[in-house]
Amino acid sequence: MDLLIHREELVRALARAQGIVEKRPTSPILSAVLLQATADGLRATATDKTMTILADYQATVRRPGEIAVDAANFFQVAKVLSGDIVTLTLTDNGRLEVRCGSALFKLTTFSAADFPVTPALDQARALTIESPALRGVIDRVHFAVAPDDNRYGLNGAHVEDTSAATGAVVRFVGTDGNRLCWAQAPYTGELGIGRKMLLPRKGLGEIRKLLEGYDGPVQIAFGDRAALIQYPGVLVHCRLLEADFPDYRQVLPAAFKRRALVDRDALREALRRVSILATDATNSVKFQFSPEGLVLSARKLDAGECREEVPIEYSGEAISMGFNARFVVEVLGAMAGSRVSLELGDALSPCILRDMDDDNALFVVMPVRLD
Amino acid sequence: MDLLIHREELVRALARAQGIVEKRPTSPILSAVLLQATADGLRATATDKTMTILADYQATVRRPGEIAVDAANFFQVAKVLSGDIVTLTLTDNGRLEVRCGSALFKLTTFSAADFPVTPALDQARALTIESPALRGVIDRVHFAVAPDDNRYGLNGAHVEDTSAATGAVVRFVGTDGNRLCWAQAPYTGELGIGRKMLLPRKGLGEIRKLLEGYDGPVQIAFGDRAALIQYPGVLVHCRLLEADFPDYRQVLPAAFKRRALVDRDALREALRRVSILATDATNSVKFQFSPEGLVLSARKLDAGECREEVPIEYSGEAISMGFNARFVVEVLGAMAGSRVSLELGDALSPCILRDMDDDNALFVVMPVRLD
Numbered sequence: 001m002d003l004l005i006h007r008e009e010l011v012r013a014l015a016r017a018q019g020i021v022e023k024r025p026t027s028p029i030l031s032a033v034l035l036q037a038t039a040d041g042l043r044a045t046a047t048d049k050t051m052t053i054l055a056d057y058q059a060t061v062r063r064p065g066e067i068a069v070d071a072a073n074f075f076q077v078a079k080v081l082s083g084d085i086v087t088l089t090l091t092d093n094g095r096l097e098v099r100c101g102s103a104l105f106k107l108t109t110f111s112a113a114d115f116p117v118t119p120a121l122d123q124a125r126a127l128t129i130e131s132p133a134l135r136g137v138i139d140r141v142h143f144a145v146a147p148d149d150n151r152y153g154l155n156g157a158h159v160e161d162t163s164a165a166t167g168a169v170v171r172f173v174g175t176d177g178n179r180l181c182w183a184q185a186p187y188t189g190e191l192g193i194g195r196k197m198l199l200p201r202k203g204l205g206e207i208r209k210l211l212e213g214y215d216g217p218v219q220i221a222f223g224d225r226a227a228l229i230q231y232p233g234v235l236v237h238c239r240l241l242e243a244d245f246p247d248y249r250q251v252l253p254a255a256f257k258r259r260a261l262v263d264r265d266a267l268r269e270a271l272r273r274v275s276i277l278a279t280d281a282t283n284s285v286k287f288q289f290s291p292e293g294l295v296l297s298a299r300k301l302d303a304g305e306c307r308e309e310v311p312i313e314y315s316g317e318a319i320s321m322g323f324n325a326r327f328v329v330e331v332l333g334a335m336a337g338s339r340v341s342l343e344l345g346d347a348l349s350p351c352i353l354r355d356m357d358d359d360n361a362l363f364v365v366m367p368v369r370l371d
Numbered sequence: 372m373d374l375l376i377h378r379e380e381l382v383r384a385l386a387r388a389q390g391i392v393e394k395r396p397t398s399p400i401l402s403a404v405l406l407q408a409t410a411d412g413l414r415a416t417a418t419d420k421t422m423t424i425l426a427d428y429q430a431t432v433r434r435p436g437e438i439a440v441d442a443a444n445f446f447q448v449a450k451v452l453s454g455d456i457v458t459l460t461l462t463d464n465g466r467l468e469v470r471c472g473s474a475l476f477k478l479t480t481f482s483a484a485d486f487p488v489t490p491a492l493d494q495a496r497a498l499t500i501e502s503p504a505l506r507g508v509i510d511r512v513h514f515a516v517a518p519d520d521n522r523y524g525l526n527g528a529h530v531e532d533t534s535a536a537t538g539a540v541v542r543f544v545g546t547d548g549n550r551l552c553w554a555q556a557p558y559t560g561e562l563g564i565g566r567k568m569l570l571p572r573k574g575l576g577e578i579r580k581l582l583e584g585y586d587g588p589v590q591i592a593f594g595d596r597a598a599l600i601q602y603p604g605v606l607v608h609c610r611l612l613e614a615d616f617p618d619y620r621q622v623l624p625a626a627f628k629r630r631a632l633v634d635r636d637a638l639r640e641a642l643r644r645v646s647i648l649a650t651d652a653t654n655s656v657k658f659q660f661s662p663e664g665l666v667l668s669a670r671k672l673d674a675g676e677c678r679e680e681v682p683i684e685y686s687g688e689a690i691s692m693g694f695n696a697r698f699v700v701e702v703l704g705a706m707a708g709s710r711v712s713l714e715l716g717d718a719l720s721p722c723i724l725r726d727m728d729d730d731n732a733l734f735v736v737m738p739v740r741l742d
Contacts, residue, residue, distance in 0.1 A: 028673075073647075073674050080644045095675065103644050107675040273451045273474050276444075303444050304466065304478040 001037045001065025001090040005057065007078065007100065010086050013057045014075035017046035020053050020206055021071045033071040034115040035088070037061045045118065046071060051203045052118045052237040053210070065090055068110035074098075077105050118237050121228045125192035126221035127170065131211050131231065133185035134218055137172050138208045140183035140334045140361045145201040146176035153243035156198035159222070161191050172199075173248055175364075179327045180248055181334065183361040192222045198241035199227060210234055251350055252364065256343035258316030260289055261356070264340045267294075268332040270308045274298050275325035277306045284368045285325040289344065290318035298325075321347050322370040328353075331363040372408045372436025372461040376428065378449065378471065381457050384428045385446035388417035391424050391577055392442045404442040405486040406459070408432045416489065417442055422574045423489045423608040424581070436461055439481040445469075448476050489608050492599045496563035497592035498541065502582050502602065504556035505589055508543050509579045511554035511705045511732045516572040517547035524614035527569035530593070532562050543570075544619055546735075550698045551619055552705065554732040563593050569612035570598060581605055623735065624721060627714035629687030631660055632727070635711045638665075639703040641679045645669045646696035648677045655739045656696040660715065661689035669696075692718050693741040699724075702734040 017033035025031040034045040042059040045052065067090050078086070083101035090096055090109070098105040138157075146154035158173040162184055170191055171184035199207075207229055211218070214231060221228045222240075229236040271285060278285050278298040288295040291314050297307040321344070332340065337357030344351050347370075353363040388404035396402040405416040413430040416423065438461050449457070454472035461467055461480070469476040509528075517525035529544040533555055541562055542555035570578075578600055582589070585602060592599040593611075600607040642656060649656050649669040659666040662685045668678040692715070703711065708728030715722055718741075724734040 070674065076647050077644075077677075080640075080647065082640060082644070101679075102681075103641070103677065103679040105648065105675060105677040108673060269451075269453060270474070273448075273453070276447050276451065277476065302479060303441065304476060306448075306474065306476040308472075308474040310473075 001035070001061075001067055001088065001096075002063035003037050003042060003059045003061045003088050005042060005059040005086050005088065007081055007084060007086050009057050009059070010088075011075075011078045013042070013044040013055065014071060014078050016053060016055060016210070017044050018071040018075040019209070020046045020048055020051065022048045028070070029068060029110050029114050029116070031070055031072065032068040032110050032115065033074065034066065034068045034112055036066040036112070037064050037088075039064065045115070047116055047118070048202075049116065050200060050239045051206060052116075053206065054118065054235040054237075055210075056233040066112040067096055068112055068115050069096055069107050070110075074107060077107070119226065121221060121223045121226055121237065125190040126219045126228075126230075127168075127187040127189040127191045128217045128219050129170065129185055129187045131214050131216055131218050135208060135211050137170075137183040137185050138204055138211075140363075141172045141174040141181050142201070142204050142208060143174075143330050143334060144176060144179050144181040144363075145174035145204065147201060149176060151177070152241065153198065153245045156200045156241040156243075156245070157204055158245035158248070159197040159199060173245070175246070175248060178324065178366050179331060180251065180364040181331070181361065182248075185360065189219075196240055196242060196244070197222060198243060198245055199238060200241050203236075203238040207236055207238070210236065252362075253343070253345055253350055253352065256345055256352065258289060258319060258344040259314070260294060260342045260344070261313040262294065262310060262340055262342065264332055264335060264338055264355075266310050267340065268329055270296055270310045271325050271329050271332075274306055274308050275329070277303055278325055282368060283324045283326050284322045284370070285328075286320060286322055286370055288318070288320045289314060289316075316344070319344065319347060320370065321351070322368040323351070323365060324368055327365050331365060334363070335361075372406070372432075372438055372459065372467075373434035374408045374413060374430045374432045374459050376413060376430040376457050376459065378452055378455060378457050380428050380430070381459075382446070382449045384413070384415040384426065385442060385449050387424060387426060387581070388415050389442040389446040390580065391417045391419055391422065393419045399441070400439060400481050400485050400487070402441055402443065403439040403481050403486065404445065405437065405439045405483055407437040407483070408435050408459075410435065416486070418487055418489070419573075420487065421571060421610045422577060423487075424577065425489065425606040425608075426581075427604045437483040438467055439483055439486050440467055440478050441481075445478060448478070490597065492592060492594045492597055492608065496561040497590045497599075497601075498539075498558040498560040498562045499588045499590050500541065500556055500558045502585050502587055502589050506579060506582050508541075508554040508556050509575055509582075511734075512543045512545040512552050513572070513575050513579060514545075514701050514705060515547060515550050515552040515734075516545035516575065518572060520547060522548070523612065524569065524616045526614075527571045527612040527616070528575055529616035529619070530562075530568040530570060544616070546617070546619060549695065549737050550702060551622065551735040552702070552732065553619075556731065560590075567611055567613060567615070568593060569614060569616055570609060571612050574607075574609040578607055578609070581607065622721060623733075624714070624716055624723065627716060627723065629660065629690060629715040630685070631665060631713045631715070632684040633665065633681060633711055633713065635703055635706060635709055635726075637681050638711065639700055641667055641681045642696050642700050642703075645677050645679050646700070648674055649696055653739060654695045654697050655693045655741070656699075657691060657693055657741055659689070659691045660685060660687075687715070690715065690718060691741065692722070693739040694722070694736060695739055698736050702736060705734070706732075 299305040335355040670676040706726040
């Protein structure tokens with residue numbers, strides 16, 4: 001293998017790769033990036049066994065070949081190189097020589113043959129969704145997916161078809177038991193529904209990062225145990241979670257007794273202030289809704305108490321409820337519009353939050369019991 | 372106590388205070404800031420028992436008074452307030468009410484009488500040094516002071532008088548046993564030399580932070596056990612370390628056998644690259660000096676090796692030496708000029724580094740043994 005590559009292109013390849021490889025791998029090869037040089041350029045492949053990213057980069061290949069190199073190590077080197085063009089040469093003694101300016105690095109390598117093979121996937125059925133729409137869906141759902149829950153089915157975003165007469169629509173749903181969000185977008189093509197359609201949280205995050213800066217169409221194919229996400233130059237193979245997602249529609253209240261309309265930024269800023277004196281563990285803030293306004297208050301032992309009023313438009317009887325401030329702040333942060341509605345039932349019923357400018361997402365936050 | 376203060380001024384006061392108070396205090400009062408409101412404004416005092424900072428802030432005081440409040444807690448609150456003017460009111464039940472915009476915080480307090488008394492210091496003799504010069508001295512010495520060494524005398528910067536016929540000069544010296552730096556600046560007034568003139572590392576860092584943005588004269592008075600640093604609106608009382616600083620002049624070689632002149636940025640950047648493949652614990656990089664140039668190289672088990680050449684002007688016989696790359700990079704970072712000289716003896720003799728544009732500082736780095 002012998003090739004020339006722009007330093008920025010190499011850094012981009014290795015930044016992606018080292019983000020996905022395992023930090024404490026069970027086998028050293030799992031911390032490596034596979035480099036494959038062909039007449040078309042350089043392909044870099046990285047995997048953590050649950051997901052694999054293959055991406056193509058521009059390079060002038062003088063001699064094709066393939067080799068695997070520790071991704072984090074190579075990334076560190078590439079970041080500090082000084083110069084425009086980097087030469088990568090695989091030597092006879094199995095070192096990868098990295099030349100740039102007056103610097104010469106000789107990196108130890110792994111055999112490309114030892115690198116895990118990316119599983120194949122039947123791509124007969126695939127849907128196409130525009131990248132900005134997919135980014136929007138992930139942004140509104142990803143934060144609510146449980147990071148590492150015993151209830152295994154909560155550790156991924158559930159994908160389902162919510163097509164109606166008006167057109168084909170795909171919906172992502174995430175929850176950690178305390179809040180639940182769904183967001184949806186139109187698609188073309190075919191959504192091949194498998195048995196379990198649960199995209200793991202890490203995979204969702206990595207796909208979101210890859211989509212940054214790309215605004216064209218994205219293809220998604222679902223197999224029985226994996227999904228394939230693809231756009232020109234990038235292919236992601238992502239294992240689906242083998243678990244059941246709860247029947248989330250059951251927790252969505254069919255009607256509400258009370259409704260508050262509020263300015264999103266005003267509520268978010270006030271909550272940030274008041275939650276400073278919320279008890280650390282529960283982070284619970286008291287919400288007192290009434291036609292006169294919304295009063296937020298909190299109290300922390302040995303520190304003090306605080307209150308702040310936020311103007312609302314309100315319909316229904318006055319009520320006091322508690323919420324974990326962080327959950328509400330995160331939901332408000334996932335919205336883009338300026339006005340938010342809060343649909344309330346009784347003190348311990350789930351609260352539905354809607355961005356008044358966005359019909360394609362819905363957010364639910366469970367209240368907490370006030371002492 | 373009842374006063375109005377600009378939010379920025381309050382944030383500035385509390386940022387300083389929470390930086391100095393103990394993070395895990397033996398007594399809660401040691402995490403508090405003492406607030407004293409008089410006709411002149413608001414004075415905030417914070418201490419960690421080894422140092423005390425008293426600083427004055429502009430405020431419109433409607434009712435004088437004093438109270439102590441947890442500094443970190445109050446800082447968190449002040450940071451997120453929205454509005455220009457903050458009202459602070461001490462209520463009859465001992466809460467400090469903080470009002471800003473529509474937010475109301477009631478903070479728990481400590482009695483001002485419980486706050487530790489700042490020790491007095493005989494200020495008869497004091498020297499005056501310009502703030503930019505003092506900042507420069509601290510910047511070139513602080514990083515080399517040992518953070519927490521068993522050799523207690525290394526945990527502070529030694530201060531001494533190096534006045535000559537040309538004028539009065541004060542020198543600060545710091546070392547951790549691996550490198551040593553001194554820097555000096557002219558002063559007026561009188562340097563009252565005490566028995567032990569060791570300014571602790573943390574105190575040095577806090578004084579440096581306080582001096583940021585102030586360019587006038589600074590007064591320093593040394594007592595037997597403490598130093599007083601003072602400029603309009605700020606007074607710092609800093610306990611001196613009760614320990615002996617080594618006779619640092621002993622380690623400074625009187626002459627050198629070899630000398631290299633090198634571009635500071637070129638050496639620093641090359642060292643940063645090569646040290647990526649230095650062994651983590653020792654961080655040692657091989658320096659091969661010869662009239663042809665300086666070759667830096669490093670090798671790390673399981674990762675690989677690297678080398679880079681840096682142009683030098685060299686006099687003397689060729690030599691190979693090892694240095695901890697971090698120590699050299701930090702010394703180069705403390706300089707401002709573009710050209711650096713390295714004065715060398717034998718492979719294990721100390722290396723003196725000088726900024727060619729700066730006669731008022733000197734840096735020494737001990738070599739490491741190469742395997």
